[in-house]
Amino acid sequence: MRPAALFLIPALAFFGLAGLFACSSDGDADAKTCTTVSTDCTPLYEPSYDQIFENTLKPTCAKSGVSCHASTGHQGGLAFEDADESYRMLVQETGDARPGDPACSEIVVRITATDGKVRMPPGASIDPGAQCAIIQWIAAGAKR
Known part of the structure; x- marks a missing residue:
């Protein structure tokens, strides 16, 4: 085997393995950017944005004490009023x-988290x- 090929094999292996771990921490030690999820589940309603917004996002943010993503909040750059x-x-x-x-x-990471510091909505x-x-x-x- 040629010397260049000897270098190429470990490099390809490294980058191939790196691809498996491409989802990494976003800088916040408490929040990981990937989780384990399955799409083999039963949705409560049609999985469309309009249904998600009307049935989950808007009512959750309208609840008393949850104002992070309401008109006065916009935490994380998100507002769920429109x-x-x-x-x-x-x-x-x-x-x-x-x-x-x-x-x-x-x-998804936030709504499925078990850690209370990461989970959204807080306390619910x-x-x-x-x-x-x-x-x-x-x-x-x-x-x-």
């Missing part, structure tokens, strides 16, 4: 949805069927 605006922010501006990649989508949880709808919507490309 469907068009929130879709634009979630998919196009913040990129938190990561269309086609629910395991590395920030919104989103119904597993609603989580499923969000996961399936993102897996299908997060289309509007």
Whole structure:
């Protein structure tokens, strides 16, 4: 084998393995950018953004004490008071949805987290069927 080929084999192996771990920490030691999710679940409603917005995002943010993503909050660059605006922010501006990649989508990481420091909404949880709808919507490309 030629010397150049000897170098190339370990380099390809390294970069191949690096691809398996491409989803890494976003700088916040408490929040990982990837999780384990399955799209083999039963959604509470049709996995479309309009259904997700009307049935989960908007009512969750309207609850007493949850104002992080309401008109006065906009934490993380997200507001869930208007469907068009929130879709634009979630998919196009913040990129938190990561269309086609629910395991590395920030919104999925947050709503499925077991760690209270990471989990959204704080001090509450989103119904597993609603989580499923969000996961399936993102897996299908997060289309509007």
